[in-house]
Amino acid sequence: MNDNQHLSSQYNEELAQLRTQVLQMGGLVETQVSAAMDAYISNQSTQLAEIVAADHKINNLEKNIDDHCAHIIAKRQPTASDLRLVLGIIKIVTDLERMGDEAKKIAKGTRRIHEAGQIPIQHSVGIHHLAEVALNLVRQALDAFARLDATQAQVVIRADNEVDAEFKSILRQLITHMMEDPRTITVAIEIIAIARAIERIGDHAKNIVEQVVFVVEGRDIRHLEESAL
Amino acid sequence: MNTNKPLKAEVKNFNFFYGSTQALKNINMPIHDKKVTALIGPSGCGKSTYLRSFNRMHDLYPGNRYEGDIIFHPDNVNLLSEAIDPIEVRMRIGMVFQKPNPFPKSIYENVAYGLRVRGEKNKRVLEDKIEAALKNSALWNEVKDRLHDSAFNLSGGQQQRLCIARALATDPELLLFDEPTSALDPIATGAIEELMHELKEHVTILIVTHNMQQAARVSDYTAYMYLGEMIEFGETNSIFIKPKDKRTEDYITGRMG
Numbered sequence: 487m488n489d490n491q492h493l494s495s496q497y498n499e500e501l502a503q504l505r506t507q508v509l510q511m512g513g514l515v516e517t518q519v520s521a522a523m524d525a526y527i528s529n530q531s532t533q534l535a536e537i538v539a540a541d542h543k544i545n546n547l548e549k550n551i552d553d554h555c556a557h558i559i560a561k562r563q564p565t566a567s568d569l570r571l572v573l574g575i576i577k578i579v580t581d582l583e584r585m586g587d588e589a590k591k592i593a594k595g596t597r598r599i600h601e602a603g604q605i606p607i608q609h610s611v612g613i614h615h616l617a618e619v620a621l622n623l624v625r626q627a628l629d630a631f632a633r634l635d636a637t638q639a640q641v642v643i644r645a646d647n648e649v650d651a652e653f654k655s656i657l658r659q660l661i662t663h664m665m666e667d668p669r670t671i672t673v674a675i676e677i678i679a680i681a682r683a684i685e686r687i688g689d690h691a692k693n694i695v696e697q698v699v700f701v702v703e704g705r706d707i708r709h710l711e712e713s714a715l
Numbered sequence: 716m717n718t719n720k721p722l723k724a725e726v727k728n729f730n731f732f733y734g735s736t737q738a739l740k741n742i743n744m745p746i747h748d749k750k751v752t753a754l755i756g757p758s759g760c761g762k763s764t765y766l767r768s769f770n771r772m773h774d775l776y777p778g779n780r781y782e783g784d785i786i787f788h789p790d791n792v793n794l795l796s797e798a799i800d801p802i803e804v805r806m807r808i809g810m811v812f813q814k815p816n817p818f819p820k821s822i823y824e825n826v827a828y829g830l831r832v833r834g835e836k837n838k839r840v841l842e843d844k845i846e847a848a849l850k851n852s853a854l855w856n857e858v859k860d861r862l863h864d865s866a867f868n869l870s871g872g873q874q875q876r877l878c879i880a881r882a883l884a885t886d887p888e889l890l891l892f893d894e895p896t897s898a899l900d901p902i903a904t905g906a907i908e909e910l911m912h913e914l915k916e917h918v919t920i921l922i923v924t925h926n927m928q929q930a931a932r933v934s935d936y937t938a939y940m941y942l943g944e945m946i947e948f949g950e951t952n953s954i955f956i957k958p959k960d961k962r963t964e965d966y967i968t969g970r971m972g
Contacts, residue, residue, distance in 0.1 A: 490970040492968070492969050562969075565931070566956065566957065566958050568968045704956060704957030
């Protein structure tokens with residue numbers, strides 16, 4: 487990444503502001519994801535309404551940042567690393583916004599489980615670990631963007647593969663439970679949806695680091711085999 | 716860089732001196748056939764000097780000296796060789812300048828000029844060639860009814876297209892554009908850029924421009940020059956998204972003059 491200053495200090499300021507906004511949005515998303523997972527794992531229903539209500543802040547930031555990007559493209563015609571930064575950010579905010587949606591889904595699912603009454607299987611399946619790994623991915627991805635560090639990409643992509651594998655294993659466990667005791671089906675379906683949301687959060691984190699690689703190195707590593715990274 | 720693509724010219728170990736001052740330092744670069752190559756760089760980096768070396772314009776002043784080769788294909792002549800007649804070179808290599816510089820003659824005579832220098836006297840041939848050149852420079856429809864009006868009655872953008880027609884009349888193989896649109900408004904600029912796109916079906920174009928977005932729009936290849944050196948040469952698409960050299964990056968992102 488280019489640390490030199492532009493001749494236009496206003497342009498510098500605009501790009502710096504853009505990055506700050508993305509980090510702000512990232513921080514908000516991380517808080518939401520973490521709060522939603524906590525609520526599910528600790529079985530607390532107090533924060534759920536707040537989580538659902540806070541999602542609009544993320545949505546607004548997405549719109550603001552996209553608007554900001556459009557202005558920079560129109561006024562500055564960014565090139566090279568500046569262009570990659572703006573293009574990368576346009577993609578990254580989409581993933582961040584979707585992470586926010588997934589957090590909201592987790593919160594709503596948790597509320598429905600509460601309302602339906604709990605079942606013992608909720609704690610026997612490994613969502614706790616899945617959530618921990620996914621949240622860590624979110625932090626690593628945001629960190630990679632904040633420092634524009636492409637070296638973390640491989641780590642995140644590999645960890646996301648683990649998340650995917652773990653999700654499948656949770657699915658198998660829940661199917662077994664449902665077959666053994668159909669009364670668990672209502673709640674098990676909610677748990678599947680929550681596990682799916684967590685798994686998607688991991689995918690979005692992966693997408694973000696892929697964009698970081700593009701911003702920093704100009705390489706498009708999307709849809710590549712792991713060996714080709 | 717793909718070396719299998721046909722080349723119009725190859726620049727090899729090229730140095731240029733204004734007296735004792737070395738203005739260009741060891742330039743090596745291919746000029747791809749029927750493509751647009753843009754030369755970009757800050758003022759004083761030598762891009763115009765470089766451009767003008769192709770048609771030996773520096774010969775007009777004493778004390779200027781070339782070293783190295785500019786090999787012109789397909790006949791592999793060295794444009795810089797003492798044995799080559801600069802007038803003959805300029806027949807094969809046309810040039811368009813920053814400010815439109817029509818001759819104080821009619822539209823018709825401006826385009827006919829190069830052909831007459833060549834000794835063309837047949838009126839029929841002249842008329843055909845003039846019409847073709849004006850059509851190729853996208854000016855024909857605007858001037859066909861007033862070919863014998865003074866060229867000065869044309870607008871700036873039209874005058875520039877007339878200069879392009881004048882350059883095209885002698886069927887050049889290479890066209891040199893030295894900031895051809897910097898004196899024109901955006902509409903006229905758009906017309907010239909569109910024209911360049913059409914012209915490259917027949918001729919190779921080398922353009923110096925200060926407008927980076929223009930280089931990005933019109934060229935297939937871009938060369939970044941700085942202080943008389945060729946810093947980076949490559950496909951325009953990759954230079955504007957991922958330049959290899961930090962100095963190119965700084966220049967095209969507006970981090971240095």
